[in-house]
Amino acid sequence: MKQVVIAVDLGGTNTVFGVVDKEGKVLHQTSFKTQAYPEISAFVTRCGEAVSSLLKEVGGAEQVKAIGIGAPDVNYWARTIENATNLPWKGIVPLAELLEKETGISVRITNDAKAAALGEMLYGAAKGMKDFIMLTLGTGVGSGIVVDGKLVYGRKSFAGELGHVSIRPESGRPCPCGRKGCLETYCSATGVAQTACELLADSHYSDSLLHRLNPSEITSKDVFEAAMQGDALSNEVFRLTGEWLGEACADFATFSDPEAFVFFGGLTKSADCFMPHLVETYQKTVFDNYKGTAKFLISTLKDGEAALLGAAALAWLDETV
Amino acid sequence: MKQVVIAVDLGGTNTVFGVVDKEGKVLHQTSFKTQAYPEISAFVTRCGEAVSSLLKEVGGAEQVKAIGIGAPDVNYWARTIENATNLPWKGIVPLAELLEKETGISVRITNDAKAAALGEMLYGAAKGMKDFIMLTLGTGVGSGIVVDGKLVYGRKSFAGELGHVSIRPESGRPCPCGRKGCLETYCSATGVAQTACELLADSHYSDSLLHRLNPSEITSKDVFEAAMQGDALSNEVFRLTGEWLGEACADFATFSDPEAFVFFGGLTKSADCFMPHLVETYQKTVFDNYKGTAKFLISTLKDGEAALLGAAALAWLDETV
Numbered sequence: 296m297k298q299v300v301i302a303v304d305l306g307g308t309n310t311v312f313g314v315v316d317k318e319g320k321v322l323h324q325t326s327f328k329t330q331a332y333p334e335i336s337a338f339v340t341r342c343g344e345a346v347s348s349l350l351k352e353v354g355g356a357e358q359v360k361a362i363g364i365g366a367p368d369v370n371y372w373a374r375t376i377e378n379a380t381n382l383p384w385k386g387i388v389p390l391a392e393l394l395e396k397e398t399g400i401s402v403r404i405t406n407d408a409k410a411a412a413l414g415e416m417l418y419g420a421a422k423g424m425k426d427f428i429m430l431t432l433g434t435g436v437g438s439g440i441v442v443d444g445k446l447v448y449g450r451k452s453f454a455g456e457l458g459h460v461s462i463r464p465e466s467g468r469p470c471p472c473g474r475k476g477c478l479e480t481y482c483s484a485t486g487v488a489q490t491a492c493e494l495l496a497d498s499h500y501s502d503s504l505l506h507r508l509n510p511s512e513i514t515s516k517d518v519f520e521a522a523m524q525g526d527a528l529s530n531e532v533f534r535l536t537g538e539w540l541g542e543a544c545a546d547f548a549t550f551s552d553p554e555a556f557v558f559f560g561g562l563t564k565s566a567d568c569f570m571p572h573l574v575e576t577y578q579k580t581v582f583d584n585y586k587g588t589a590k591f592l593i594s595t596l597k598d599g600e601a602a603l604l605g606a607a608a609l610a611w612l613d614e615t616v
Numbered sequence: 617m618k619q620v621v622i623a624v625d626l627g628g629t630n631t632v633f634g635v636v637d638k639e640g641k642v643l644h645q646t647s648f649k650t651q652a653y654p655e656i657s658a659f660v661t662r663c664g665e666a667v668s669s670l671l672k673e674v675g676g677a678e679q680v681k682a683i684g685i686g687a688p689d690v691n692y693w694a695r696t697i698e699n700a701t702n703l704p705w706k707g708i709v710p711l712a713e714l715l716e717k718e719t720g721i722s723v724r725i726t727n728d729a730k731a732a733a734l735g736e737m738l739y740g741a742a743k744g745m746k747d748f749i750m751l752t753l754g755t756g757v758g759s760g761i762v763v764d765g766k767l768v769y770g771r772k773s774f775a776g777e778l779g780h781v782s783i784r785p786e787s788g789r790p791c792p793c794g795r796k797g798c799l800e801t802y803c804s805a806t807g808v809a810q811t812a813c814e815l816l817a818d819s820h821y822s823d824s825l826l827h828r829l830n831p832s833e834i835t836s837k838d839v840f841e842a843a844m845q846g847d848a849l850s851n852e853v854f855r856l857t858g859e860w861l862g863e864a865c866a867d868f869a870t871f872s873d874p875e876a877f878v879f880f881g882g883l884t885k886s887a888d889c890f891m892p893h894l895v896e897t898y899q900k901t902v903f904d905n906y907k908g909t910a911k912f913l914i915s916t917l918k919d920g921e922a923a924l925l926g927a928a929a930l931a932w933l934d935e936t937v
Contacts, residue, residue: 425771426770426771426775440871440872442763442768442770442775443766443768443769445764447763447764447768447871447872448764448873449747449763449872449873449874450746450747450873450874450875450909450910451873451905451909452873453873453905453906454747454763454870454871454872454873455870455871455873456870456873456903456905457870457871459870459903460867460870460871461863461866461867461901462785463785463786464783464784464863465784465786465787466786472903472904473901473903473904474866474901474902474903475901542782542785545782545795546781546782546867547871549775549776549777549778549780549781550761550768550775550776550778550781550868550871550872551761551768551770551775551871552769552770552771552772552773552774552775552776552777553770553771554771580782580794580795580796581795582777582780582793582794582795583793583794584772584774584777585774588771588772589771
């Protein structure tokens with residue numbers, strides 16, 4: 296019986312390999328700098344070495360069900376990484392195929408935000424759920440949508456870009472994507488900092504602690520720390536952030552009628568500040584059918600392990616290997 | 617081999633039964649008035665008689681794969697009709713179970729708007745597609761979302777209420793559902809009439825043909841007919857309607873990355889008036905990943921048969937019967 300999977304968290308800085316069991320225990324781990332391998336062939340060779348070293352730990356390839364990879368800009372159907380902006384390799388990289396040839400082990404690859412949703416379903420806050428939406432509130436807003444126990448990929452596997460739903464189509468903030476009022480311009484760490492900067496211009500908040508900082512350097516962490524000290528402006532920022540997220544979730548509910556919304560990412564450290572407003576706005580504005588039916592949860596996976604566990608879940612949940 | 621299914625279009629006025637083959641040919645048909653049976657037991661008995669009469673036509677129950685029902689307010693998971701506002705029976709009606717007992721044939725039941733999407737997938741504009749969104753533009757706006765070849769139901773089978781996504785969360789029209797700016801307050805037949813009424817107050821359109829009508833009696837059909845005669849106000853109504861729909865579809869794309877949007881319902885008779893604006897706005901505003909990838913199609917099923925074919929598709933596509 297296959298005892299473990301090998302999970303790969305392929306990021307712009309580090310590529311982390313982990314051996315993970317069915318219960319989500321990371322048994323062994325190894326990593327290297329992604330940018331040290333500007334040629335994909337050298338990267339694949341280095342991945343093969345990492346896998347070999349881990350196989351020695353677990354007693355050989357026959358113990359491994361599959362390799363699961365979470366990476367940016369993945370085309371799930373084609374099993375490729377395509378035009379990634381934060382990785383060294385240009386164009387279309389058939390990484391799953393290359394790594395299968397290198398290791399002889401089945402490889403599954405998906406987008407990191409989607410893998411995170413699978414990790415949550417197998418090991419985390421969404422354990423046992425079949426319908427939920429995961430929102431990653433970081434520098435941007437990522438998402439993974441699970442319907443009837445399966446990730447929603449769509450035609451080209453670009454489904455689940457909920458950070459680019461426009462919540463203010465008329466007057467909204469410009470988004471680098473070209474749209475106006477995208478959710479991620481408001482409810483990401485960057486969005487929170489921008490909201491704070493906008494409120495600093497309001498004379499009502501002339502005594503805000505944030506006036507001590509250079510506006511262009513304010514981070515969501517600064518806003519959180521000020522809010523913890525009772526700063527009215529900072530609390531208003533999180534009230535607005537919660538309202539925007541609550542409105543957005545009310546729209547998302549009409550799509551897939553989820554059992555829960557699961558939040559992950561740096562901004563969830565401030566969840567106590569925005570979550571009550573999120574839930575209140577959601578319950579107030581959502582279509583009647585959905586009132587009171589959804590849970591609002593924070594990821595229960597450890598920051599340092601979530602990406603690996605997502606990639607591990609991809610390998611465990613694949614019924615074809 | 618099973619040759620046919622029995623399809624049931626259960627509406628507030630009529631309940632229509634049809635024998636439908638795999639190619640979508642309606643071979644036999646019978647119907648009766650729904651409201652003539654205020655007691656569910658009498659309704660089920662009457663349904664049994666309708667089935668019996670159709671079985672005689674096809675050569676017995678062994679020719680029938682299953683019965684498929686499209687009805688309002690269906691809980692797909694529970695196989696019940698729940699608190700339907702336009703049907704005579706109050707509370708929760710376990711119709712699938714009752715009709716199975718009455719006929720001895722497997723019964724599948726789903727929401728009529730969702731059945732319509734299945735009909736389109738098996739017989740219509742979405743033939744062969746696995747990822748598409750169907751929008752029914754009628755008195756309201758209904759929808760059915762297909763992901764990887766399957767309908768999205770969600771936790772309580774309330775998924776796909778896209779008519780209640782708010783496209784104008786701040787300044788939008790009040791919706792009977794309690795939300796503000798719901799898509800259906802703008803892009804339904806009712807919404808089109810309201811847009812026309814609002815524009816009539818604009819002195820710019822003092823020569824509009826619609827001024828000849830009583831504003832409270834203007835219908836989307838009147839607006840369409842005036843547009844066909846070159847009425848500037850009416851053309852502006854459809855330009856706005858197309859823009860709103862295009863914006864909404866751009867948001868929906870981020871959810872499930874569909875291959876196509878399929879439009880159905882009375883308002884699609886005016887598709888020539890709004891579709892060019894819809895597509896233009898979509899391409900202009902949609903997130904880069906989706907640009908140029910979605911088709912915009914009008915249902916190819918006949919008005920009078922679409923509901924039956926949807927119910928038939930439900931029965932044909934169910935792999936468990």
